[in-house]
Amino acid sequence: MEAREGSSKEIEVYLSVDVEPDCPPYLWTWRGIEEGMPKLIDLFTEEKVLATFFVTGDTASRYPQMVECLVENGHEIGCHGFSHHPFRTFDEERAMFEVAYTNSLLRKFAPVTSFRAPYLQLPERFLPLLAADGIRTDSSRAKYKFCDKPNTSAPTVQRLPVSATSSILRLPSFVRDPLLRWLRSPVVLFVHPWEFVDLTRHPIRVDCRFRTGDPALRDLRDVIRVLRDAGAAFRLVQDFREAKGN
Ligand SMILES: [Zn+2]
16 A cells, blocks of 8 residues: 555555445345344454444434444444435435435434445535535545546535445455555545355355355455554544645
8 A cells, every 4th residue: 555645654544334235236135234234343343443334324224223333332424325226316306315314314323424325326416415414525436437537616525535346355365465555545445244244145246245254254354454564544534634636
């Protein structure tokens, strides 16, 4: 990993979790929340790291105690829309509902200033909706999608793009670790609770199912240790401040 040009040598790492039904749009069951999430929370506690959990409103209304547990453990709660349907299919009214209603549910537990759209797809026309509902940082863009151009005329919401897709963390270490070291600060990684449930026999995309379950948990622990050994400082999205000139 490399520190950002012109900044101090510190590498900022933002660990994040997209909290949603299992592997949408393929499964829509809840084993990730019920079986994967407790293991994930324990892992973060054992490794003494905090993460930003982007929670869908649907998940929060079904599992309020899980949200409470995240807040009690010091993690940040962010908004991941309500239904986990893609924002490109929404009109303005539906998009506003997905953001504002979910924020109203989540703000019963903690302040919410961070947002990530499902499938990392947010039409730029919806950025003002985020700002109007108190979102300061959007993490819906992906550095690895080359056609994903930001709208620089909407400066009220700062952008913190994702650095790598979640399945990369489950690759063998001899492939994964060089990729991790190649990423530039700020490094934004994400996982899903359903990756920590064994989905290897489910009829879903191979990148969604390979090495899911306990291997994925071991992989994430290794990733945290590799990053820590490389001098990473783990941060919450709510504390991100965009560098001038970005
Ligand atoms: Zn998602």
